[in-house]
Amino acid sequence: MQDLAGKVAFITGGASGMGLAMAHSFSAAGMKVVIADIEQQALDAALAELGQRNTEVIGLKVDVTRRDAMEDAAQETEEKFGKVHVVCNNAGVAVGGPVDTMSYKDWDWVMGVNLDGVINGIQTFTPRMKAHGEGGHFVNTASMAGHLGIASLSVYNTSKFAVVGMSESIRQDLAPHNIGVSVLCPGVVRTKIFESGRNRPQDLTGDRDTASLVLQSGTTGDPSQVQALLATALDASVVGDMVLHAILTNEFYIFSHPEFQSAVEARASEISASFERWRAYCQTHISNQE
Numbered sequence: 663m664q665d666l667a668g669k670v671a672f673i674t675g676g677a678s679g680m681g682l683a684m685a686h687s688f689s690a691a692g693m694k695v696v697i698a699d700i701e702q703q704a705l706d707a708a709l710a711e712l713g714q715r716n717t718e719v720i721g722l723k724v725d726v727t728r729r730d731a732m733e734d735a736a737q738e739t740e741e742k743f744g745k746v747h748v749v750c751n752n753a754g755v756a757v758g759g760p761v762d763t764m765s766y767k768d769w770d771w772v773m774g775v776n777l778d779g780v781i782n783g784i785q786t787f788t789p790r791m792k793a794h795g796e797g798g799h800f801v802n803t804a805s806m807a808g809h810l811g812i813a814s815l816s817v818y819n820t821s822k823f824a825v826v827g828m829s830e831s832i833r834q835d836l837a838p839h840n841i842g843v844s845v846l847c848p849g850v851v852r853t854k855i856f857e858s859g860r861n862r863p864q865d866l867t868g869d870r871d872t873a874s875l876v877l878q879s880g881t882t883g884d885p886s887q888v889q890a891l892l893a894t895a896l897d898a899s900v901v902g903d904m905v906l907h908a909i910l911t912n913e914f915y916i917f918s919h920p921e922f923q924s925a926v927e928a929r930a931s932e933i934s935a936s937f938e939r940w941r942a943y944c945q946t947h948i949s950n951q952e
């Protein structure tokens with residue numbers, strides 16, 4: 663998409679972290695911005711912060727797991743600002759720990775926000791973007807955990823691989839309608855993701871201390887390790903600007919952490935080597951193969 667000034671962006675999880683950074687970057691580019699988030703206090707703080715720059719911004723309290731709430735939010739956005747051109751399906755949460763410690767509530771909560779939330783954004787806004795015919799762009803927030811399986815992140819990994827796969831598919835469906843798609847795949851970014859439990863609904867809360875669940879992940883270790891990890895993590899504002907650049911240039915993958923390239927290539931090499939072994943197997947075991 664070009665000429666973003668005056669266009670409308672809808673950002674889920676927009677009250678904090680990378681979503682809020684996108685709101686800043688889009689506002690600076692002259693867009694009208696809707697931040698949709700489940701956390702009222704964070705919404706109020708974000709609106710106060712963004713409003714100081716005199717930008718056209720509104721906040722909507724929305725739970726992305728609820729289809730009716732997303733529909734209501736889309737209607738409210740259109741009433742206030744008109745046609746929606748950019749949708750960032752960004753709201754996300756995380757739990758960590760070995761797979762045998764995960765409960766159905768862990769699976770339901772994380773898949774509900776990280777995958778159903780993205781599905782609901784696509785379902786709600788695709789017909790609207792097609793109908794106004796002015797073109798548009800979806801940005802779906804996945805993660806490097808959408809490309810690499812990581813120990814103790816089974817639930818999160820599952821949700822993020824799904825978002826990458828969905829994005830690879832819909833980019834093809836939507837291109838003929840002049841609707842671009844990007845999938846955001848960051849490594850560690852300094853946000854409140856490690857405190858995801860703050861937004862966990864009561865009915866999906868298990869017996870454990872959910873606020874610190876992600877801290878139990880084998881990759882992150884104890885809280886002091888998390889603090890050290892966050893101290894050197896990428897600033898969210900950098901990611902906000904990258905997302906804006908990706909929309910303007912219609913760049914599909916957004917890889918904010920180049921240091922993960924070798925790990926992704928190693929995974930591709932393992933897959934390639936496995937193909938070769940199965941090719942050899944087929945040649946010796948299946949009669950009509952070359």
Ligand SMILES: NC(=O)c1ccc[n+]([C@@H]2O[C@H](COP(=O)([O-])OP(=O)(O)OC[C@H]3O[C@@H](n4cnc5c(N)ncnc54)[C@H](O)[C@@H]3O)[C@@H](O)[C@H]2O)c1
Pocket residue numbers: 674675676677678679680681698699700701704724725726727752753754755756775803804805806847848849850851852853854855856857858861
């Ligand atoms: N921070 C990282 O290191 C990192 C790395 C890769 C991917 N991500 C992904 O980035 C996205 C943004 O997370 P962040 O890191 O900025 O964390 P964050 O916690 O700062 O922001 C997430 C936002 O999502 C909102 N949210 C949670 N549940 C919601 C719901 N049901 N409905 C609406 N909003 C809801 C929260 O209130 C919060 O404002 C997530 O999808 C996350 O999985 C984060």
